[in-house]
Amino acid sequence: MSASNPYVGYDKDVRGVGNLWERFQAGLVSPEEASSPYYRMLLQEWRRCTALGVDLAMTMARRLSDDEVQERLRASQLMLETYLPLIESLNPFLDGHSSMMMLTDASGCILHMAGTEQALDQAAAHSGIVIGSRWEESQAGNNGMGSVLAKRQPVHVFATEHFCEGLQRWSCSAAPVFDVDGQTIIGTINFTTEESTFKGDALMLPVSLAHSLRGRLALQREQDRNRLLAIFEEESRRSPHEKMLVVDHAGRPISHSQTEAGHAIAARWWAGERGHERVSRSTDITSPVTGENIGKILRFSPLKPQGYERIFQSGLADSAQHTPRMMRFGQFLSCDPETINTLETLERIARADVNVLLHGETGTGKELIARHIHVASRRRDAPYLAINCGAISSELLESTFFGYVRGAFSGADPKGRAGYFESVGEGTLFLDEIGELPLAMQAALLRVLEDGSFLRVGSSTPQRASCRIIAATHRNLEELIAQGQFRQDLYYRLKIVQKRLKPIRERTCDIALLAEQFKSALAQKHQIPNVQIHPEAMAVMERYQWPGNAREIRNVMEAALICSDGEITLASLPPEVSESPTDPLQSREPEANSEMPPDTGNDYERQLIVGLLRKYRKVNHVARALGLARSTLYRKFADLGIDQREYVNDLSD
Numbered sequence: 001m002s003a004s005n006p007y008v009g010y011d012k013d014v015r016g017v018g019n020l021w022e023r024f025q026a027g028l029v030s031p032e033e034a035s036s037p038y039y040r041m042l043l044q045e046w047r048r049c050t051a052l053g054v055d056l057a058m059t060m061a062r063r064l065s066d067d068e069v070q071e072r073l074r075a076s077q078l079m080l081e082t083y084l085p086l087i088e089s090l091n092p093f094l095d096g097h098s099s100m101m102m103l104t105d106a107s108g109c110i111l112h113m114a115g116t117e118q119a120l121d122q123a124a125a126h127s128g129i130v131i132g133s134r135w136e137e138s139q140a141g142n143n144g145m146g147s148v149l150a151k152r153q154p155v156h157v158f159a160t161e162h163f164c165e166g167l168q169r170w171s172c173s174a175a176p177v178f179d180v181d182g183q184t185i186i187g188t189i190n191f192t193t194e195e196s197t198f199k200g201d202a203l204m205l206p207v208s209l210a211h212s213l214r215g216r217l218a219l220q221r222e223q224d225r226n227r228l229l230a231i232f233e234e235e236s237r238r239s240p241h242e243k244m245l246v247v248d249h250a251g252r253p254i255s256h257s258q259t260e261a262g263h264a265i266a267a268r269w270w271a272g273e274r275g276h277e278r279v280s281r282s283t284d285i286t287s288p289v290t291g292e293n294i295g296k297i298l299r300f301s302p303l304k305p306q307g308y309e310r311i312f313q314s315g316l317a318d319s320a321q322h323t324p325r326m327m328r329f330g331q332f333l334s335c336d337p338e339t340i341n342t343l344e345t346l347e348r349i350a351r352a353d354v355n356v357l358l359h360g361e362t363g364t365g366k367e368l369i370a371r372h373i374h375v376a377s378r379r380r381d382a383p384y385l386a387i388n389c390g391a392i393s394s395e396l397l398e399s400t401f402f403g404y405v406r407g408a409f410s411g412a413d414p415k416g417r418a419g420y421f422e423s424v425g426e427g428t429l430f431l432d433e434i435g436e437l438p439l440a441m442q443a444a445l446l447r448v449l450e451d452g453s454f455l456r457v458g459s460s461t462p463q464r465a466s467c468r469i470i471a472a473t474h475r476n477l478e479e480l481i482a483q484g485q486f487r488q489d490l491y492y493r494l495k496i497v498q499k500r501l502k503p504i505r506e507r508t509c510d511i512a513l514l515a516e517q518f519k520s521a522l523a524q525k526h527q528i529p530n531v532q533i534h535p536e537a538m539a540v541m542e543r544y545q546w547p548g549n550a551r552e553i554r555n556v557m558e559a560a561l562i563c564s565d566g567e568i569t570l571a572s573l574p575p576e577v578s579e580s581p582t583d584p585l586q587s588r589e590p591e592a593n594s595e596m597p598p599d600t601g602n603d604y605e606r607q608l609i610v611g612l613l614r615k616y617r618k619v620n621h622v623a624r625a626l627g628l629a630r631s632t633l634y635r636k637f638a639d640l641g642i643d644q645r646e647y648v649n650d651l652s653d
Contacts, residue, residue: 017042079111104190137150148188173206180218240325253269279300330372338502345499346373452466
């Protein structure tokens with residue numbers, strides 16, 4: 001393994017390294033004179049510790065005051081609470097060894113320790129390894145916790161490899177804990193044993209724990225992000241003309257006011273240019289679970305020249321009167337008056353805690369609406385679970401929805417398993433494509449809606465369901481009832497509140513709004529700044545019928561953005577959009593009761609590949625941009641009916 005990862009990949013030689021350490025302290029050897037890369041690396045580390053002024057005779061780590069320790073614990077509460085269940089599963093392993101597992105924050109301060117009482121007592125007595133002690137390299141030289149922070153990668157500091165002689169009784173294997181961005185270190189996990197009980201694979205344990213901890217933190221951060229968005233969207237609805245930005249716990253922008261000024265603020269914030277506007281008010285948002293600060297809503301007032309209000313205020317007021325009304329419902333955005341009325345009704349319904357049935361073609365945003373109904377309800381802190389009823393085989397429907405007990409059927413989990421109704425608890429269950437449920441399952445679902453009870457498969461003990469049901473479909477349920485394919489009694493149970501979401505072709509005013517929203521979000525995702533949509537391209541998009549609705553707009557915008565050179569033009573758009581009839585009467589209106597529009601996934605993939613072929617004119621460049629092997633790309637050419645000879649300059653690449 002490369003020497004860029006300190007102490008990993010070398011054979012450990014306690015006696016040889018001990019002799020090297022003594023010669024270094026006596027000034028008899030330098031890194032330039034080392035006989036091996038391993039020794040040269042150690043000598044360089046020790047020389048750096050000397051330059052940092054580390055006390056060679058240091059035997060006890062510095063401990064923070066009790067108040068400082070409590071402050072560190074509060075600041076890392078989410079990481080600590082997520083870590084504790086992981087370490088509890090390792091207690092049996094630690095009980096049988098003279099070893100300890102430690103969690104630190106990003107400064108190297110120990111927040112938690114686990115291990116045998118004997119190991120913890122020895123660590124405290126001999127080295128001051130206790131909760132609240134600091135282990136950065138500037139204080140303790142090279143060591144597991146400090147070197148991880150310095151090197152930003154897993155390390156193993158074994159016995160005499162430590163710079164400080166008082167620490168050479170320990171073997172330390174440590175790994176960094178990264179935040180969800182994969183760049184910010186928020187802590188370390190350190191596995192420490194006495195030198196005599198060293199195991200060669202000890203580093204695997206903290207690395208595995210660090211990965212598990214990051215994965216669990218990512219789930220919590222996603223819930224925090226949804227909470228930030230929900231609160232910000234409510235604030236934006238109340239103050240549609242105010243410049244606002246919501247940032248996460250690390251100050252990263254999450255969303256912004258959907259105006260040109262809002263876009264500009266977010267772009268500057270990402271670029272680190274934060275002096276153009278003055279923050280007039282900052283509102284902290286906390287987690288209802290941990291109480292931790294998860295982000296802020298920032299309100300901006302421009303740095304205006306003297307006399308600005310007197311000269312310009314009346315003009316701004318006049319122009320504001322002509323701004324079309326826009327409403328955001330979670331991530332669903334619209335300026336269509338009828339749709340806004342629907343969203344306002346749904347906002348009131350969200351607090352009423354009744355079942356909701358949503359009708360709409362695929363891609364119209366039914367799942368976005370359902371998710372925000374949950375976020376805006378009193379159940380917001382309970383789980384939200386989205387289920388596609390058409391994606392589950394009929395044989396597994398009952399066990400999937402209601403769970404099963406041990407031995408219920410061949411191949412079942414020996415411990416049994418909870419179903420969706422148990423898993424979601426007091427939360428919200430979103431049943432997408434409810435019209436695809438078989439009649440037998442419709443009857444079982446009806447029983448749950450009528451009295452709230454159900455049975456696990458193989459059990460005779462009733463369970464209680466306490467969740468809210470939101471159902472959605474693109475099909476005409478009344479027609480299915482007439483055909484005997486859907487139960488009328490279930491239909492009336494589900495449709496306590498029933499709302500239809502209009503397709504994009506019926507709310508053309510939203511096309512530009514959605515295109516700009518997707519463009520901004522995708523530009524951040526792909527790190528493509530300052531891309532504009534040419535008016536001609538926007539005019540063509542506004543004439544197109546969008547059979548895939550908002551989902552198709554997003555796909556088209558992503559492909560066009562990637563294939564553009566600073567501006568999305570007519571040439572950036574796929575043929576089915578750019579070549580759409582100029583006269584809307586020439587395009588066929590989909591029938592009101594049509595089935596789901598054709599899947600636009602292949603069309604999206606085809607237009608993305610063709611766009612990149614037009615941009616790069618070489619197959620190998622397109623393969624590199626997509627992250628595909630050329631053999632895979634050629635198979636896609638065949639599957640999607642793409643003749644690359646029409647686009648490339650040189651077929652020999």
